[in-house]
Amino acid sequence: MYDINDIKSMLPHRYPFLLIDRVLEIVPKQRIVALKNVTANESYFNGHFPAKPVMPGVLIIESMAQAAGLVMLSMEEHKGKVPYFTGIDNARFRRTVVPGDQLIVEIEVLRLKGNVGRVKGWAKVDNQVVAEAEMMFILGE
Secondary structure, three states, rough: OOOOHHHHHHHOOOOOOOOOOOEEEEOOEEEEEEEEEEEOOHHHHOOOOOOOOOOHHHHHHHHHHHHHHHHHHHHHHHHOEEEEEEEEEEEOOOOOOOOOOOOEEEEEEEEEOOOEEEEEEEEEEEOOOEEEEEEEEEEEO
């Protein structure tokens, strides 16, 4: 539904920290499904780990946070705001993510009141959960 140009018009992130390539599905105020193509030329693979590249878990969580930001910024009243990550609970990592994987991020909005929200997120590869977490954020100017 959104391509990389749409995403760049909504999120303030840029290469090498923009971690969402496409939005596959979005229901404002409720959920989003987004995609990140994990490629061998990602800069973090130079050091994590050169002989056996693995996407850092913190970047998987960041991918989930960016998708959550997109679902909130898709709402007319939040356009132009900046999503700030304020907390994370119950983060779990189930398997590694490596070059060639296609990371599918699913976010469900649990609560949204004004500029403050809470979401539950899952990251999947080949329909298997690789990571999950609950995240909190605030939308600022």
